[in-house]
Amino acid sequence: MLRYRKQSAEEGGGSSNGSPPVIQVSDLHKTYVMGDVQVHALRGVSLSISQGEMVAIMGPSGSGKSTFMDILGCLSKPTQGKYVLEGSPVETLNDNRLAEIRNRKIGFVFQSFNLLPRMSALHNVELPLIYAGVGRRARRRRSMEALKSVNLEDRAHHRSNELSGGQIQRVAIARALVTNPSIIFADEPTGNLDTKTSAEIMSVFTDLHERGNTLLLVTHEPEIASYCQRIIRLRDGLVEADEWIKEKCDAPEFEAVGNERM
Ligand SMILES: Nc1ncnc2c1ncn2[C@@H]1O[C@H](COP(=O)(O)OP(=O)(O)OP(=O)(O)O)[C@@H](O)[C@H]1O
Ligand SMILES: [Mg+2]
Numbered sequence: 001m002l003r004y005r006k007q008s009a010e011e012g013g014g015s016s017n018g019s020p021p022v023i024q025v026s027d028l029h030k031t032y033v034m035g036d037v038q039v040h041a042l043r044g045v046s047l048s049i050s051q052g053e054m055v056a057i058m059g060p061s062g063s064g065k066s067t068f069m070d071i072l073g074c075l076s077k078p079t080q081g082k083y084v085l086e087g088s089p090v091e092t093l094n095d096n097r098l099a100e101i102r103n104r105k106i107g108f109v110f111q112s113f114n115l116l117p118r119m120s121a122l123h124n125v126e127l128p129l130i131y132a133g134v135g136r137r138a139r140r141r142r143s144m145e146a147l148k149s150v151n152l153e154d155r156a157h158h159r160s161n162e163l164s165g166g167q168i169q170r171v172a173i174a175r176a177l178v179t180n181p182s183i184i185f186a187d188e189p190t191g192n193l194d195t196k197t198s199a200e201i202m203s204v205f206t207d208l209h210e211r212g213n214t215l216l217l218v219t220h221e222p223e224i225a226s227y228c229q230r231i232i233r234l235r236d237g238l239v240e241a242d243e244w245i246k247e248k249c250d251a252p253e254f255e256a257v258g259n260e261r262m
């Protein structure tokens with residue numbers, strides 16, 4: 001089992017669900033400049049996400065979802081606007097502190113996986129622990145646990161180019177979880193997966209949510225979004241809708257796969 005960081009509501013101030021805000025953004029803009037052309041990917045996004053929420057980010061292709069997630073994951077900076085992460089304005093954090101936050105608090109599942117193709121699944125999962133300076137034995141153990149949590153321990157020594165698309169996606173999720181992050185960002189974690197594999201992955205995320213972690217998932221699929229408590233819809237770089245669909249997470253659209261570790 002992974003040792004997840006369980007958080008309590010007593011740890012700080014309060015907001016919508018009684019837990020402290022983990023993420024607060026106000027008037028967030030991102031403009032990409034390509035030669036003479038400017039692309040306004042985000043045009044003033046303001047919202048707050050509390051500790052322990054499970055949120056779906058939806059919206060058409062090109063609406064700014066990945067751009068938004070990259071900023072929230074401290075992988076890129078906004079052109080304008082404010083991002084306060086666990087009470088700290090991100091622009092005031094130096095590069096070392098940002099790297100530390102990325103390593104210790106944030107797990108990021110990328111839309112394009114970013115696995116190293118010639119390395120084993122196990123080694124790919126180990127990478128964040130190498131960056132964090134974790135010793136070899138502990139690294140191995142924790143990486144195997146993370147692979148087990150996505151039901152892939154039997155593929156640990158396969159190279160990522162010897163895995164199926166769904167398995168690669170699960171390795172990417174194991175890699176995001178191995179550092180025991182309290183905030184997990186996943187950009188289309190079930191894109192192109194079959195229903196059964198999607199349900200397995202959502203079971204992992206639901207379990208993480210029930211352990212008190214904060215999750216933000218980008219998805220195009222309503223049935224994936226239905227696992228979440230809240231759906232934020234982006235359109236043309238703005239929040240078009242922000243609605244709570246339920247208090248507690250369950251899995252209405254897929255057959256239950258249970259909460260045992262897969
Ligand atoms: N590095 C970049 N340079 C220039 N333009 C970019 C860059 N990244 C994204 N864009 C543009 O910004 C807009 C938002 O892109 P983004 O990737 O955030 O969309 P998305 O909502 O994630 O779309 P999808 O559902 O297709 O993944 C798009 O018009 C895109 O072409
Ligand atoms: Mg995207």
